Amino acid sequence: MxxxxxxxxxxxxxxxxxxxxxxxxxxxxxxxxxxxxxxxxxxxxxxxxLPSFVADTLSTHVSGFSKYPSTVGSIELRQAIADWLQRRYGLQHVDAATQVLAANGTREALFAVAHALINPEADKKPYVLMPNPMYQIYLGAALTAGGEAVFLPCTEASGFAPDLDAVPESVWANTALIYVCSPSNPTGWIADSDYFTHLLALADKYDFYIVSDECYSEIYWQDKPVGLLEVAALSGREGFSRCLVMNSLSKRSALPGMRSGLIAGDADLIARFTKLRSYTGPATPLPLQAVARAAWSDETxxxxxxxxxxxxxxxxxxxxxxxxxxxxxxxxxxxxxxxxxxxxxxxxxxxxxxxxxxxxxxxxxxxxxxxxxxxxxxxxxxxxxxxxxxxxxxxxxxxx
Ligand SMILES: Cc1ncc(COP(=O)(O)O)c(C=O)c1O
CATH class of the missing domain: 3.90.1150.10 (Aspartate Aminotransferase, domain 1)
Structure with a gap:
């Protein structure tokens, strides 16, 4: 070798x-x-x-396979996503043009986002915090982006919550990014408003970003889970600063083979991520974007x-x-x-x-x-x- x-x-x-x-x-x-x-x-x-609208929508838009799709997603799809976020989380306004991106499956977006948001050339490797156990992509992202993974144990003793109060100040001080997963894969834990409020305060104090993986948001046993953007807006935060959420049609609409999801939040972070994605180019084919639009617009x-x-x-x-x-x-x-x-x-x-x-x-x-x-x-x-x-x-x- x-x-x-x-x-x-x-x-x-x-x-x-x-x-x-x-x-x-x-x-x-x-x-x-x-x-x-x-x-x-x-x-x-x-x-x-398969949801009933999938086949018809696909066949109506099949000619779109002859065109290159844009990486950010059509404005029609981004508007459908913005409308869904507004309806689902009671948000006053989500700007489709600057606060939303289409993802080619959330897996790639969760991976790529660390590459857009952390700087491996910093003097000390930036910390990327994540729940443990976790969706493994967070770990792969942290390591390949040049960060140092820090694990927040989710145990029966913590009610399966990643315990924010157990993180030492010295770790927060060097944290660039934290992944949250709510509802959680694999434990099913759900973050409540207080949890997100506490996390937002820490993000402001220590200057880091929050990526909230909310792929299972529509699968819950009692109350609808709150979302990070919802809590950010309720606390009077301007423009979802420091926050990005990801969600997916794989779980919500049982369309894992379609590879379609959303990224939404802070317009500055979206702009930075867009720049990276304009090089990596993870675009969703236009006919699938049309199906995605239909899926985000239907609750039945x-x-x-x-x-x-x-x-x-x-x-x-x-x-x-x-x-x-x-x-x-x-x-x-x-x-x-x-x-x-x-x-x-x-x-x-x-x-x-x-x-x-x-x-x-x-x-x-x-x-x-x-x-x-x-x-x-x-x-x-x-x-x-x-x-x-x-x-x-x-x-x-x-x-x-
Ligand atoms: C917690 C979590 N996030 C994200 C994903 C990725 O979903 P997709 O890439 O299908 O959108 C999965 C898939 O299993 C998951 O469990």
Whole structure:
């Protein structure tokens, strides 16, 4: 291996293998029990019927495939997004031209945003704070953008909230960016207004940016989750300063294959991000932008999906039982304590033909060597109530 190969490899090695790659490795040499229909509760992929408007809208706009789309998204799509944000969060005004961007799936936007907002040439590596366990993209983004990841443990003791008060002043002082995820993947925790208000005050005091990943905002069990922009506006903040939110049609509209989401907030940050994106060019094809517009403008399908998710959660816990378990207030995941997460995942696969993710794969070891995902598994309730009930039966039968 040449010196150059080695240098490149060292940089990428910091990333580690993605959780699904690790799962593949964990399952190699193991076979699911035959005679059972496999249940894949590993991936967070909604599996609901396509909303009725998708096919017609696509065929009406199919000629758009012959044109290059702009990276920022058509003004019609950005207006539909701005209108949705106003309706959903009671915002007075969101400016489609300067405060909204289309994303080609939020995953890429969550990754790229760190590259736009932090400066790796600073004297000291800027800190990028994130929940732990977390959606792994935050970690990849922090590391490749030249930041230093700082993990905020989300444990039963903290109610699965990333505890802001446990962060030392010396860390805040060097923080450039914090990722928040509400409702959270994988724990289902939801930030309330007080949480966001506290975070906004810290952002002002210590001069950092907040990226709020709200992809599961439309999947909740009681009250609609508040959003960062909503709390920013209610507290009288001008122009959502320091704030960006991301949301996705993958979860809201069960369209994960469409790769479409939104970025919204502070116009200065949007302008900076737009500049980076004009080079990386993650544009959404025009016919898909037309479908996205229709999706952000329709609530009927979202309410139908919500009903299915709620019935699935109920069906699951009716059978699995909820003793010693926090029923997640949001998202379609259940986060279940088990004795040994990797062993449990292998046993579930071998004995019950069920795929779940070991919680430790979704978290990072902190400086004390503690992994707060250890001892949990994540299962996605994405196939409807009947399957959720069957999943509960099978998980209860797993023996390790
Ligand atoms: C917390 C969270 N954020 C963002 C995403 C990315 O969604 P998409 O790229 O499909 O918009 C996911 C997908 O699983 C997620 O779980």
């Amino acid at each position: 040449s010196q150059r190969d080695q240098l490149c490899q060292v940089r990428l090695e910091k990333l580690g293998a993605y959780p699904f790659e690790r799962l593949k490795l964990l399952f190699s040499g193991h076979s699911p029990r035959s005679g059972l229909v496999p249940i894949d509760a590993g991936a967070g992929e909604p599996r609901l019927p 399908h979202v309410q139908q999906h919500l009903k299915v998710y709620r019935n699935s959660l109920k069906a699951f816990f009716d059978i699995y039982g909820a003793d010693g378990i926090t029923i997640p207030p949001g998202s379609f995941f259940v986060w279940l304590p088990v004795e040994h997460d990797e062993n449990f995942a292998v046993a579930a696969y071998e004995q019950q033909a069920v795929t779940v993710l070991p919680g430790s794969y979704l978290a990072a070891e902190d400086a004390d060597g503690m992994n707060p995902g250890k001892g949990y598994i994540r299962a996605a309730l994405v196939d409807g109530p009947e399957c959720a009930a069957e999943l509960a039966h099978r998980l209860r039968s797993v023996r390790i």
